Amino acid sequence: MSRFDADAIVVGAGPAGSCAALALARAGKNVILVERGPFAGSKNMYGGVVYPRILDELVPNWWETAPVQRWVVRRSTMILADDNAFTIDYRTPSWGRPPYNGATAYRPDFDHWLSRQAVAAGATLVTSTTVTGLLRDPAGRVNGVRTDRPDGDLSAPIVIACDGVNSFLAKEAGLYTATDAANFTVGVKETLALPRSVIEERFGVRDDHGVDIEILGGTSGVNGGGFIYTNLETVSLGVVLKLPKLTAQSKRPEEIIAGLKRHPAIAPLIEGATVQEYSAHVIPEAGLSMMPTMVTDGMLVAGDAAALCLAAGIWLEGVNFAMASGMYAGRAAAAAIDQGDVSAKGLAGYTKLLEESFVLADHRKLKDIPGLVLSDRVQQKYPGFVTSVIERVFRVDNPNPKPGLRRIVREERKRAGIKLGDLLRDGWKGMRGFG
Amino acid sequence: MNAVPALIAVVPVRDGILPAGGLESISEARGIALLIGSDCPAAVESARGVARRVFTVEATDQSPAILGRVAAEAIRRSLPDHSVVVPASPDGRDLAPHLALALGRPLHSGAIEIRADEVRLARQGGLAIAPVRVEGPFVATLQPGIRGVDFVADTTLEHAPLSISAPTTGHSVVSVEVRPPDASTMDLAEAPRIVGGGAGLDSDARFAMLAEVAASLDASMGVTRVITDRGWATHERQIGTTGVVVDPRLYIAFGISGAVQHTSGLGQPAHIISVNTDPHCPMMQMADLAIVADANEVLVALAHEVTPVSPS
Amino acid sequence: MIAVCLKWVQPHGAADDRFAGISAADQSALELALRTAEARGDEVLAVTVGPVGAERALRDALACGATRAVRIATEPGVSSLRTATALAAEVDAADVVWCGDYSADRGSGSVPAFLAARLGIDQALGLIDIEINGNGSHIRAVRRLDGGRREVLSVTGRAVLSVEGSTARLRRAPLRSVITADAASITVRPLESPDISAADLVPYRPRARVLPAPASANALDRVRALTDTGAAPSRTETVVLEPAAAARRILDALRDWGYLT
Amino acid sequence: MAYKYLWTPLQLGPVAARNRIVFSAHLTNYARDGKPTEQHAAYYAARAAGGAGLIITEEHSTHPTDWPYEKLIHGFHQDVIPGYKRITDAVHRHRTPIFAQINHNGGQASSMFSRLPVWAPSPVADPLFREVPKAVSHAEIDEIVAGYALVAEHCAEGGFDGIELQCSHSSIVRGFLSPATNKRTDEYGGSLANRARLLVEIVAAVRRVIGNRLALGVRLCGDELIENGTTIDEAVEVARIVEATGHVDYINTSIGVATASLFMIEASMHIPPGYAMFIPSAIRKAVDLPVVGVGRFKDPLQAERALAEGHCDLVGVVRGQIADPDFAAKARAGATDEIRLCLSCNQECVGRMGLNRWLGCIENPRTGREHEWAVDGHVSLTNKPKNVMVVGAGPAGLQAAIAAARNGHRVTVYEKDEKVGGQVRLAASVPNRAEFGDMIRNQINECRRLGVEVVTGTGVWPGFVEEKQPDHIVVATGAEPQRPWWVADPDADETARRVVDVRAILDGSAPLGGPQSGESVVVVDEIGFHHATSVAELLADRGCAVEITTPGMVVGQDLGITLDMENWWIRAGAKGIVQSTDLVPMGYAGGELTLLHHPTGVNQTRRPDWVVLAVPPNPVEWLYNDLKNAGWSVERVGDCVAPRRAHAAVVDGERVGSSL
Numbered sequence A: 001m002s003r004f005d006a007d008a009i010v011v012g013a014g015p016a017g018s019c020a021a022l023a024l025a026r027a028g029k030n031v032i033l034v035e036r037g038p039f040a041g042s043k044n045m046y047g048g049v050v051y052p053r054i055l056d057e058l059v060p061n062w063w064e065t066a067p068v069q070r071w072v073v074r075r076s077t078m079i080l081a082d083d084n085a086f087t088i089d090y091r092t093p094s095w096g097r098p099p100y101n102g103a104t105a106y107r108p109d110f111d112h113w114l115s116r117q118a119v120a121a122g123a124t125l126v127t128s129t130t131v132t133g134l135l136r137d138p139a140g141r142v143n144g145v146r147t148d149r150p151d152g153d154l155s156a157p158i159v160i161a162c163d164g165v166n167s168f169l170a171k172e173a174g175l176y177t178a179t180d181a182a183n184f185t186v187g188v189k190e191t192l193a194l195p196r197s198v199i200e201e202r203f204g205v206r207d208d209h210g211v212d213i214e215i216l217g218g219t220s221g222v223n224g225g226g227f228i229y230t231n232l233e234t235v236s237l238g239v240v241l242k243l244p245k246l247t248a249q250s251k252r253p254e255e256i257i258a259g260l261k262r263h264p265a266i267a268p269l270i271e272g273a274t275v276q277e278y279s280a281h282v283i284p285e286a287g288l289s290m291m292p293t294m295v296t297d298g299m300l301v302a303g304d305a306a307a308l309c310l311a312a313g314i315w316l317e318g319v320n321f322a323m324a325s326g327m328y329a330g331r332a333a334a335a336a337i338d339q340g341d342v343s344a345k346g347l348a349g350y351t352k353l354l355e356e357s358f359v360l361a362d363h364r365k366l367k368d369i370p371g372l373v374l375s376d377r378v379q380q381k382y383p384g385f386v387t388s389v390i391e392r393v394f395r396v397d398n399p400n401p402k403p404g405l406r407r408i409v410r411e412e413r414k415r416a417g418i419k420l421g422d423l424l425r426d427g428w429k430g431m432r433g434f435g
Numbered sequence B: 001m002n003a004v005p006a007l008i009a010v011v012p013v014r015d016g017i018l019p020a021g022g023l024e025s026i027s028e029a030r031g032i033a034l035l036i037g038s039d040c041p042a043a044v045e046s047a048r049g050v051a052r053r054v055f056t057v058e059a060t061d062q063s064p065a066i067l068g069r070v071a072a073e074a075i076r077r078s079l080p081d082h083s084v085v086v087p088a089s090p091d092g093r094d095l096a097p098h099l100a101l102a103l104g105r106p107l108h109s110g111a112i113e114i115r116a117d118e119v120r121l122a123r124q125g126g127l128a129i130a131p132v133r134v135e136g137p138f139v140a141t142l143q144p145g146i147r148g149v150d151f152v153a154d155t156t157l158e159h160a161p162l163s164i165s166a167p168t169t170g171h172s173v174v175s176v177e178v179r180p181p182d183a184s185t186m187d188l189a190e191a192p193r194i195v196g197g198g199a200g201l202d203s204d205a206r207f208a209m210l211a212e213v214a215a216s217l218d219a220s221m222g223v224t225r226v227i228t229d230r231g232w233a234t235h236e237r238q239i240g241t242t243g244v245v246v247d248p249r250l251y252i253a254f255g256i257s258g259a260v261q262h263t264s265g266l267g268q269p270a271h272i273i274s275v276n277t278d279p280h281c282p283m284m285q286m287a288d289l290a291i292v293a294d295a296n297e298v299l300v301a302l303a304h305e306v307t308p309v310s311p312s
Numbered sequence C: 001m002i003a004v005c006l007k008w009v010q011p012h013g014a015a016d017d018r019f020a021g022i023s024a025a026d027q028s029a030l031e032l033a034l035r036t037a038e039a040r041g042d043e044v045l046a047v048t049v050g051p052v053g054a055e056r057a058l059r060d061a062l063a064c065g066a067t068r069a070v071r072i073a074t075e076p077g078v079s080s081l082r083t084a085t086a087l088a089a090e091v092d093a094a095d096v097v098w099c100g101d102y103s104a105d106r107g108s109g110s111v112p113a114f115l116a117a118r119l120g121i122d123q124a125l126g127l128i129d130i131e132i133n134g135n136g137s138h139i140r141a142v143r144r145l146d147g148g149r150r151e152v153l154s155v156t157g158r159a160v161l162s163v164e165g166s167t168a169r170l171r172r173a174p175l176r177s178v179i180t181a182d183a184a185s186i187t188v189r190p191l192e193s194p195d196i197s198a199a200d201l202v203p204y205r206p207r208a209r210v211l212p213a214p215a216s217a218n219a220l221d222r223v224r225a226l227t228d229t230g231a232a233p234s235r236t237e238t239v240v241l242e243p244a245a246a247a248r249r250i251l252d253a254l255r256d257w258g259y260l261t
Numbered sequence D: 001m002a003y004k005y006l007w008t009p010l011q012l013g014p015v016a017a018r019n020r021i022v023f024s025a026h027l028t029n030y031a032r033d034g035k036p037t038e039q040h041a042a043y044y045a046a047r048a049a050g051g052a053g054l055i056i057t058e059e060h061s062t063h064p065t066d067w068p069y070e071k072l073i074h075g076f077h078q079d080v081i082p083g084y085k086r087i088t089d090a091v092h093r094h095r096t097p098i099f100a101q102i103n104h105n106g107g108q109a110s111s112m113f114s115r116l117p118v119w120a121p122s123p124v125a126d127p128l129f130r131e132v133p134k135a136v137s138h139a140e141i142d143e144i145v146a147g148y149a150l151v152a153e154h155c156a157e158g159g160f161d162g163i164e165l166q167c168s169h170s171s172i173v174r175g176f177l178s179p180a181t182n183k184r185t186d187e188y189g190g191s192l193a194n195r196a197r198l199l200v201e202i203v204a205a206v207r208r209v210i211g212n213r214l215a216l217g218v219r220l221c222g223d224e225l226i227e228n229g230t231t232i233d234e235a236v237e238v239a240r241i242v243e244a245t246g247h248v249d250y251i252n253t254s255i256g257v258a259t260a261s262l263f264m265i266e267a268s269m270h271i272p273p274g275y276a277m278f279i280p281s282a283i284r285k286a287v288d289l290p291v292v293g294v295g296r297f298k299d300p301l302q303a304e305r306a307l308a309e310g311h312c313d314l315v316g317v318v319r320g321q322i323a324d325p326d327f328a329a330k331a332r333a334g335a336t337d338e339i340r341l342c343l344s345c346n347q348e349c350v351g352r353m354g355l356n357r358w359l360g361c362i363e364n365p366r367t368g369r370e371h372e373w374a375v376d377g378h379v380s381l382t383n384k385p386k387n388v389m390v391v392g393a394g395p396a397g398l399q400a401a402i403a404a405a406r407n408g409h410r411v412t413v414y415e416k417d418e419k420v421g422g423q424v425r426l427a428a429s430v431p432n433r434a435e436f437g438d439m440i441r442n443q444i445n446e447c448r449r450l451g452v453e454v455v456t457g458t459g460v461w462p463g464f465v466e467e468k469q470p471d472h473i474v475v476a477t478g479a480e481p482q483r484p485w486w487v488a489d490p491d492a493d494e495t496a497r498r499v500v501d502v503r504a505i506l507d508g509s510a511p512l513g514g515p516q517s518g519e520s521v522v523v524v525d526e527i528g529f530h531h532a533t534s535v536a537e538l539l540a541d542r543g544c545a546v547e548i549t550t551p552g553m554v555v556g557q558d559l560g561i562t563l564d565m566e567n568w569w570i571r572a573g574a575k576g577i578v579q580s581t582d583l584v585p586m587g588y589a590g591g592e593l594t595l596l597h598h599p600t601g602v603n604q605t606r607r608p609d610w611v612v613l614a615v616p617p618n619p620v621e622w623l624y625n626d627l628k629n630a631g632w633s634v635e636r637v638g639d640c641v642a643p644r645r646a647h648a649a650v651v652d653g654e655r656v657g658s659s660l
């Protein structure tokens, strides 16, 4: 053996870390995966919608063993105003068959499962151990980590930081320029227990099929969005809120979630449910604009630690980006070790892999979206505007003749105080982003 | 209602003091008991009104293994067919396994009730019951504080001292001393005597005095929420719904109205004294001795009585 | 040799053993076993009676410094006496056997005493404070008695000791030991099948405790007794007194009730 | 505080209660024309949503001869079923089981509504209705039994999960059980087994129709608290008989007789919590069936303890959940502090029953109004938050602040005193009325949660308003004592200084009484509520010789509707308080009080050391008038509009605050 404890150390056994360790182990590398919780996933939010397409590469037929709650066959986007709602709804049975599109999962189960894949491939998982700092060689290159255990230094030519949002390792390595609170949202979520049959009836699904709904509006005037999705015997309901707004309006997230639960479009879905869990977590949201440098000498960053999370109101994706970036980081690290160059230059393959994949492509495409979706206009004015337009389109007001759509839009736009220019500009941004 | 099998309570005695749950075990055995330990006659006296028929063995060697063997012998000589119930006090839990082994009987530990054909054991920290069918004589330990004591008006009692000699052996574990309760450091929840103060006491300084008076009565100090809200005492002193749940034998309340949030946390003291200007508040109604007076002045007078004035 | 007995506890209702572990009391016992062994320059044997998952507890013990680990294989439902008998066969060479006071699930607390009986050695149970002398030959232990009393014990020879969870805080295992313990070997011994049924638990129903009912044959008197109004007989004696007299009255009552002599 | 038992489910026959908190049966007067209404559905649904473990509805009458009060649900009519469905659907949406209480009130009724003679075991007149009932024949007994079975069938069809037979405080079954009302010599009278025959027959008949799908419970009275009535030993025997039928899934308990000792059933704050616990504990010891304990459970820990000590298996929390529908949910979430504690004041729940009005709550303006709010339960947050100034931190002002803040306004309350609470603080400062003060505590808690700023020690005057420039002002300045015409001017007559208002006693400004002072006091009661009686007690406790006089026929007239009268009489008797009625004060001068005995027209005089006035106060109107005149956007609420009581203050405050 070399003078190192391992070929690589991965910090954090979230989706990013486990995939990184898995990729390294598959490449025959000796990798140690360090996790602060008593098991992988123990520190994670109770559930989530995951899009594990990327796993096809790492764990073929992953759907046969992954602990999944329901397969998402239906996705909706709801726009909520005061007491009314407008929903765009898509469903297809094909997402309910292999190879599947997305699933809801309990993160403690899913992350634990993923970490077991890495262990099975040969990675060493060390739990209940917190990484407290980086070790560097005299030249300043990262070559290991310090942990909170006695005799706790571990050395390796490469460290992959997968320690989640607000990654202090990435910060310690100087990979972030200043981050301010404006770049963060806070996610709060309730897990609500309902009988299986009730969930299936209310959400119109059967068997192990499920629904994922994203919500715009309904957050009591605090900029953000919401989501609801179905697990087997629970429904997860949450809001993602802009931090500065939350503080400015001195509202508590619990109040906002309570308000959302009372909304007439939401209340019937969750009536009679008992709260099983309440959790809160910070999410990096600003997309591309806040991403750090991804590599430095002897170190890579992946997943939330690299701000690779898309929380743009109607998307809340992070696990897929985390898994992908973790995998690419692992592969790039393995290649660098093989080539004997673990400097930033030797590791640059990682950035390239990210660029070529959906990871950065999606982020680039949607770079304006977080700003747009969370802008005051979209948050405060558009939901009411959209739903009143729809309300008037659908309203039957006989014997008065129906007004034309154009007139309705004009009148409602005026009433909502939205400038035509702004509307067009936002529309353009949205088209460019989502289109 | 279920008839209870023939039972005898085996109660370890230290210096004439019955352990927690001792009287309850005797009640469970319908007044039949074997007291074993030191100064049994004193313990017999304190069991009067509960026990009807008592055997005693003065034991010189108090180690659980020896005590278990002696107790087993005493059972064989007195009521060999009876099942045994032992209070699940620290000493009782020490003793019971040895007794069960010496008698060659099964041990059911942590019972809350002994029925005709079933012993109900508390499990998972009191969240579940394991009902265990019983055949033939057994040894069970009874959780203290659950059953309550049946006092009877007739206090006559039949006392039969037994003398059983135990082998004397050397020990690797020796009792050095038994320390009396230290009220000042004890968890309030555990305190057998509590002196409480409420909004009727008019200043921060009163609580320093209250603590002193409490100490000289071997009691701990408790307070109401009004007092913790005022910052005159720390939260671990607060008795009640949002504080500590206590279960003292003696409670002395100074200027406490006895709101349900307070008294809910009070357990069932055998004796309550309340000092209050309002003779009708719930605390006064709960009290054995209700004194209508200014609590502040009574406290001063009491401090004077219990701590003789020093010349300085 | 110093031995420590650890019980693997699966939380009630948990489907898998991710949330399982050993109790705080067992952790204290492990720590104290390590300290005693360090003082004596001796070895520590960690034993558990439990399922395969329980080996995680043994690995943790090895990582913390235990020398040897034995699992007596079984499924749930072994009585305290059989558990103790099986343990006794493993630890009969031990000078001091450390145990947790209560297990978190069954909680009968009788294993340590049975173990002492089986080994034929003395016991010191329910300890809350431990001092081990320099060479580990003498242990001074404080034990909780009822009514807030404490017993101080001196342990000078072979004994079974059981401790509460607050007595000692288990050390953090060094990182490298954690990694090596992952692959360490554990001796597994078979124990025959369980001898008690563990499954038949029913929800707790507290035992009935009857409150005294108002006794009078006269309805108004019963109302008065229940509402504490009027002159009806109740346990309360109400007196109006000057402060000094009140203080004396309190002390008299305490004497009458036997609190003061 | 950790709960061990309160949140665990409990199986009652085929039905699982979600937790141990029961919303036990109580009249609501929400029925119309004998049928349940939307008001019922929304009311029960709110408690289900708030986490109650089991709901038991008010009684449904089983027979046309039973119509003791107007708004009774006529369960024997088939057309109740749609209403039942509406209730059960609404409650089941929250996954809470709901049982129906079914009953025949027997002789505890009048023929006024039904125009049929009332039925009872024997012709013994009820003390309240004073009407001699018809002793039922065997054929009529069969009809009664059939009536129970029919109604049980209706309930099953209407979606209820269980049936409770009210055999406790007002029921023909109680009538049969009780030696006081059953004087029969046939097989339905005499021995307990005979007296319980009707109960056993009804149990069997009901079980026959409901089969094993529904739960069946029996509510028993543990002590009727009347002469010759059932007492605890016999109640325990009845419980054994009930268990022995093998048809019953649980036993509910109660104390007292509705038409004789109602004040012990719906006990007011004068009666110690836990007063009725000896009943479930004795019954539970004797039977294996789950037993419900009821009576002044105010606090979740108190409930937990009752369970832990084995007194009962379930706890009835009735008024606690009338006052706060979310009692259980808040307790469970650990937010005990946020529970709007019931005051046990009986003013708007029990009190309104006596007035034949729908059930409400003094502290919760939404009680009974859930169907209006519940449309979607959605608070309409304002888009244009206003700066609202509330003047006065009595119940009216605080409620206005709460309602306005709930709508999203920025609210500041100014109070001139150092302490909040207005008159309520004084009202709660007397013996055994401290719980009344929880009203303010609850309001202040809610203010804190909603971010209302409460500034004390700051009196408001027009200049102050000018300086603060609020968008809107709510004046809640309350009422102040006034001196009636018949009291001499103290400047002219020195002795008139010895005439003081109750408030002066309570705030300590009148130094009156003291241990063994032996002063004599006349309290003049022209309000007829707690004002006079509570101060009289306070002074009697301080050693004064107290007489209360009133122009009315009884002192504290309205204590009757809150069930405080009986207790007041018992206490007044014990404390030697003299009560003199029909006396109109005519003058006070030279230390002499002149009172006209109006039925006879004869003047009486008294020369007490003190005269204490409980007389109608004056509204404090000046600030409102000044602000109105200065053109401010201002409204007023509570006693400063017209001095009434606290419930009116809260209703005013809620109405005005929520309209902003």
Ligand SMILES: Cc1cc2nc3c(=O)[nH]c(=O)nc-3n(C[C@H](O)[C@H](O)[C@H](O)COP(=O)(O)OP(=O)(O)OC[C@H]3O[C@@H](n4cnc5c(N)ncnc54)[C@H](O)[C@@H]3O)c2cc1C
Pocket (backbone or CB within 6 Å): A011, A012, A013, A014, A015, A016, A017, A034, A035, A036, A037, A040, A041, A043, A044, A045, A047, A048, A049, A050, A051, A129, A130, A131, A132, A162, A163, A164, A165, A187, A188, A189, A238, A280, A281, A282, A283, A302, A303, A304, A305, A308, A309, A316, A317, A318, A319, A320, A322
């Ligand atoms: C409310 C909410 C809802 C979401 N919903 C979705 C969703 O529906 N779908 C979706 O795809 N994404 C969702 N996300 C985003 C998603 O959770 C993250 O993007 C994803 O978990 C990132 O994975 P990761 O591996 O980078 O980090 P994490 O999952 O945060 O894992 C980091 C790991 O590192 C460990 N760790 C941290 N620091 C240290 C240290 N110093 N030493 C050792 N270990 C350490 C942690 O314990 C943790 O296990 C949601 C996020 C939130 C907050």
Ligand SMILES: Cc1cc2nc3c(=O)[nH]c(=O)nc-3n(C[C@H](O)[C@H](O)[C@H](O)COP(=O)(O)OP(=O)(O)OC[C@H]3O[C@@H](n4cnc5c(N)ncnc54)[C@H](O)[C@@H]3O)c2cc1C
Pocket (backbone or CB within 6 Å): B197, B198, B199, B200, B201, B223, B224, B225, B226, B227, B238, B239, B240, B241, B242, B243, B244, B254, B255, B256, B257, B258, B259, B260, B261, B262, B265, B275, B276, B277, B278, B281, B293, B294, B295, B296, D336, D337, D338, D341, D434
């Ligand atoms: C959700 C909730 C939880 C709560 N939890 C708790 C809790 O855990 N513990 C707790 O204690 N409280 C709790 N409370 C508060 C509780 O309701 C009462 O307010 C509190 O217990 C009253 O305390 P007290 O008796 O000191 O004060 P008060 O009720 O104000 O009583 C003071 C007493 O002193 C008497 N008095 C006044 N002057 C004198 C004098 N000079 N001499 C003698 N007597 C005098 C008065 O007559 C009165 O009886 C809680 C309340 C709520 C709402």
Ligand SMILES: Cc1cc2nc3c(=O)[nH]c(=O)nc-3n(C[C@H](O)[C@H](O)[C@H](O)COP(=O)(O)OP(=O)(O)OC[C@H]3O[C@@H](n4cnc5c(N)ncnc54)[C@H](O)[C@@H]3O)c2cc1C
Pocket (backbone or CB within 6 Å): D347, D391, D392, D393, D394, D395, D396, D397, D414, D415, D416, D417, D420, D421, D422, D423, D424, D426, D427, D436, D458, D459, D460, D461, D476, D477, D478, D479, D502, D503, D506, D529, D530, D531, D620, D623, D637, D638, D639, D640, D643, D644, D645, D646, D647, D649
């Ligand atoms: C002894 C007594 C017993 C009672 N018992 C009962 C009872 O049992 N049940 C019941 O329902 N009712 C009872 N009442 C009546 C009840 O208390 C009142 O009806 C109720 O308090 C009125 O509420 P409010 O908010 O309108 O006024 P208040 O309670 O009078 O409050 C007005 C507040 O405004 C403040 N204020 C006045 N002017 C200004 C100013 N310029 N600036 C700032 N603050 C100002 C005052 O200081 C006061 O705090 C009782 C009253 C008394 C006196």
Ligand SMILES: Cc1cc2nc3c(=O)[nH]c(=O)nc-3n(C[C@H](O)[C@H](O)[C@H](O)COP(=O)(O)O)c2cc1C
Pocket (backbone or CB within 6 Å): D024, D025, D026, D027, D028, D058, D059, D101, D166, D168, D169, D219, D254, D265, D266, D267, D294, D295, D296, D297, D316, D317, D318, D319, D320, D349, D350, D353, D359
């Ligand atoms: C307004 C009101 C009406 C009541 N009506 C009934 C009734 O119809 N049937 C019944 O069995 N109990 C009735 N009760 C009694 C309650 O079930 C309960 O025993 C009583 O309110 C005590 O409980 P609490 O202190 O939790 O309120 C009524 C109580 C109230 C407050």
Ligand code: SF4
Pocket (backbone or CB within 6 Å): none
């Ligand atoms: S006879 Fe008829 S109208 Fe006349 S008073 Fe009687 S009821 Fe009324």
Ligand code: SF4
Pocket (backbone or CB within 6 Å): D319, D320, D322, D323, D341, D342, D343, D344, D345, D346, D347, D348, D349, D350, D360, D361, D362, D363, D364
């Ligand atoms: S009116 Fe009074 S007694 Fe009735 S529920 Fe409300 S607070 Fe309780």
